[in-house]
Amino acid sequence: MWTTTRALATLATAAFFIAPSSGQTYSNCNPLTNTACPADSALGRSVSIDFTQGASDSFTSQGNPTYDSSGASFTVAKSGDSPQLTSKWYIMFGRVDVVLKAAPGAGIVSSFVMQSDDLDEIDWEWLGADSEEVQSNYFGKGQTTTYNRGAFHADPGSQAGFKTYTVEWTASQIVWQIDGVTVRTLEPANADNQYPQTPMQIKVGAWSGGDPANAPGTIQWARGPTDYSKGPFTMQVKSISAQDYSTGSQYKYGDTSGTWQSIQAIGGEVNSGGTPIETAAPAVTSSSSGQPIPFVVKSSSTYVTPTVYPWVPLATTMSTATVTYSNYPGLPSGWTVSSSGKVVPPSSAPVSKNSPSLFFFLNLS
Numbered sequence: 001m002w003t004t005t006r007a008l009a010t011l012a013t014a015a016f017f018i019a020p021s022s023g024q025t026y027s028n029c030n031p032l033t034n035t036a037c038p039a040d041s042a043l044g045r046s047v048s049i050d051f052t053q054g055a056s057d058s059f060t061s062q063g064n065p066t067y068d069s070s071g072a073s074f075t076v077a078k079s080g081d082s083p084q085l086t087s088k089w090y091i092m093f094g095r096v097d098v099v100l101k102a103a104p105g106a107g108i109v110s111s112f113v114m115q116s117d118d119l120d121e122i123d124w125e126w127l128g129a130d131s132e133e134v135q136s137n138y139f140g141k142g143q144t145t146t147y148n149r150g151a152f153h154a155d156p157g158s159q160a161g162f163k164t165y166t167v168e169w170t171a172s173q174i175v176w177q178i179d180g181v182t183v184r185t186l187e188p189a190n191a192d193n194q195y196p197q198t199p200m201q202i203k204v205g206a207w208s209g210g211d212p213a214n215a216p217g218t219i220q221w222a223r224g225p226t227d228y229s230k231g232p233f234t235m236q237v238k239s240i241s242a243q244d245y246s247t248g249s250q251y252k253y254g255d256t257s258g259t260w261q262s263i264q265a266i267g268g269e270v271n272s273g274g275t276p277i278e279t280a281a282p283a284v285t286s287s288s289s290g291q292p293i294p295f296v297v298k299s300s301s302t303y304v305t306p307t308v309y310p311w312v313p314l315a316t317t318m319s320t321a322t323v324t325y326s327n328y329p330g331l332p333s334g335w336t337v338s339s340s341g342k343v344v345p346p347s348s349a350p351v352s353k354n355s356p357s358l359f360f361f362l363n364l365s
Contacts, residue, residue, distance in 0.1 A: 031198075031253035032118045032141065039250035040117065040199045041331035043089040044268060046243040049341035058341040059085040063205070070236050071099075074206040076108055077232035079213060084205025085237075088331050088343070090116070092199045092246035092263060093273040095168045100204075102126035102134075102158045103235035107210015107224025110235040113203040114167060118142075118258050120196035122174060124165050127209075128233060129223035131159040136176045136184050140194025141258055149194075153183040162238050170245065170273025171197065171260055197260035199251040202242065206235040245273040249334065 029037035049056045051071035063083035066073045074083040091114075102110040108128030115121045119142030125135045134155035155163070155178060166177035174196070176184040188195040208214075210224015219225050248268025255262045263270050331337075334346035 027117045027119055027142075030118055032256045032258050035256065037117060037253065038330070039252040039266060040090040041088060041335075042199070042246065042248050042251050042265065042268070043087075043091050043094075043242060043244040043337055044247045044249065045337065045339070046241070047337055047339055047341045048239065048241045050239050051237055052239070056341045057343045058089065058337055059087055061085050065205075071238035072236065074103070074110075074204075074235040074237070075232045076103065076105075076206050076208050076226075076234075078228055079208070079211050082205060082207035084203060084207075087202040087242075089337055090199035090201050090251055091242060091244040092251050092265065092270055093170050093260070094245045095166065095241075095243045096202060097164055097166045097239075097241045098124075098204065099162050099164050099238040099240075101160075101162045101236045101238075102128070102131070103206050103233045104128045104131065104159045105226065105231060105233035107208055107219065107222045107226030108206065108233045109209045109222055110206050111204065112165060114169070114196075114200040115203060116196070116198040116200045118198050118253070120198045120200065120258075122167050122169060122196050122200070124167070124176070126155075126158055126235075127223055128159070132156050134158060134165070134178070138174065138186060138191070138194070138196055140191065140196055143194055151184055153178065162236070169196070169200075172272070198253070198258055198263060202240065204237055204240070206233070208233075246270045249336065 031037045047058065049058060051067060052069055054067045055061065055065075055072075061084070063074075063081060065083045065085060066075070072085065075081065076083075096114065098112050100110070100112065103126070105128035110126040110128070112124040113121060114123075119139065121137075121139040121142075123135075123137040125137065127133070127135070132155060134153050135150055136153060137150045139149065153176075157163075164177075164179050166175070166180070168175040168177070172187065174186040175182055186195070208224070208226045209222025210219050210226035212219070212225050214222075214224075246265050246268060248265035250266040251270075252264045252266060253262060254264045260270065260272065331343060332345075336344050336346075338344050
């Protein structure tokens with residue numbers, strides 16, 4: 001889920017763009033409507049994945065990301081390009097740090113998303129037309145009934161060099177940080193009954209929201225159109241570190257409520273993650289004046305979502321009755337993941353030393 005250009009000023013305009021967004025997310029099997037969905041492979045530990053060493057088998061790739069000494073590169077060179085990585089495992093509350101350099105280019109979107117099978121979602125997002133800003137967002141159960149969740153944060157130099165972007169997610173709070181500085185917090189009481197709280201995968205990639213083939217609302221949101229003659233446009237990810245606050249080999253939905261209390265950790269336990277590290281969102285420093293500016297959530301008159309995402313089939317494909325999904329992410333039963341992100345078979349699987357006591361009341365500065 002994402003945000004829009006400041007130029008969208010009226011509710012009428014917003015309503016026009018919101019209309020086509022109802023089919024923008026999907027789940028291979030949504031546990032809220034299908035009680036036969038398979039359990040999710042649990043990370044159940046902490047991993048640190050260094051993409052400067054090449055591809056990681058912790059991720060399923062699409063669109064051919066490439067690798068070199070700078071890490072994983074996600075390049076959009078022509079219409080239809082949307083390279084991406086999706087983790088084969090899920091975390092149930094935790095912390096994720098991504099070291100990333102956003103792609104330039106009008107209409108180009110760089111994205112880092114955590115998303116669950118029932119479409120809970122936590123996002124970071126960069127529009128290539130603005131190197132001074134990053135956008136954060138969240139959704140619960142794929143609901144798009146209101147569009148006031150997105151927020152803008154000063155992020156100078158996001159396309160010039162690597163920065164560390166963090167999501168720290170517990171049952172009591174979500175914290176977004178840039179290079180260790182908190183720019184946003186969210187608590188369940190302030191989430192309009194849409195607080196993300198179910199096992200999540202990591203998804204990262206780049207795509208062209210400004211492609212001329214996209215809907216006008218998507219192009220305008222992405223501050224396009226995209227001029228491919230000025231490309232190619234590349235987003236780079238140097239590393240991803242993930243800490244699963246829960247333990248076990250799989251996470252299973254115990255019912256169709258979509259609450260974190262209903263999630264079952266097979267061979268382990270669900271840990272809620274501790275207490276909030278902030279009580280309110282702090283001021284964000286303006287890149288132009290150097291003075292503090294208040295944390296702002298855009299109103300519904302200036303916030304909409306695009307109609308397609310890099311890991312979602314195009315709208316024309318989604319409308320067909322024979323949609324199939326390949327490469328369903330997940331690990332075989334009994335497999336686990338090493339601290340470096342390598343997938344390990346049961347015969348040599350390391351014993352997790354994670355303990356609930358390691359995750360409660362963390363001081364994540």
